[in-house]
Amino acid sequence: MSSILSYNKNEVRMNGSLEDLDKGYNVWIDVINPDESELRKLAQKFHLNQEAIQTCINKSKKPEIRQLENHTFTVIVDMKNKDPETLLIESVYFFLGTNWLITIHTAEVDIKLIVQRLLNIQNETIKQTRIDALYYNILAGLVTKYE
Numbered sequence: 001m002s003s004i005l006s007y008n009k010n011e012v013r014m015n016g017s018l019e020d021l022d023k024g025y026n027v028w029i030d031v032i033n034p035d036e037s038e039l040r041k042l043a044q045k046f047h048l049n050q051e052a053i054q055t056c057i058n059k060s061k062k063p064e065i066r067q068l069e070n071h072t073f074t075v076i077v078d079m080k081n082k083d084p085e086t087l088l089i090e091s092v093y094f095f096l097g098t099n100w101l102i103t104i105h106t107a108e109v110d111i112k113l114i115v116q117r118l119l120n121i122q123n124e125t126i127k128q129t130r131i132d133a134l135y136y137n138i139l140a141g142l143v144t145k146y147e
Helices: 018-023 036-046 050-057 111-127 131-146
Strands: 002-007 026-032 064-067 072-083 086-097 100-105
16 A cells, blocks of 8 residues: 655645656655565666665665665664563665655554654645655654654
8 A cells, every 4th residue: 555745845735646756746655565566666667776675575674774876775663662561663664766755664654644743843844845854854753752
């Protein structure tokens, strides 16, 4: 399951499309519980690094940042307590390119909530910036939960 949010300095489209990239929008593609076929389609469409895609397929939990040919690949973990004695750790994978961001994760991680809060608080600021600002704010939203 995936959803697409597109934005530019004038508007935010909660139901964006990949075609918005050609219209000058920043596009965030949030992919939840993808199968290998869906990951391969994304890799083909966005020319994603095959080793990075394999990292997603293997569900690696090792945090990393890799600067690749046409994008940056990041793995970060989301942590939360299931109960007082059990810590749940889920990987979140980011592919950041020019005007696009792809996030890949399980349904246990609610990135959409982070983005909705961000748009409610900093809507105008985010709309005026590049897609990098969304990337950094999602990372910050996940990392602040570590405390």
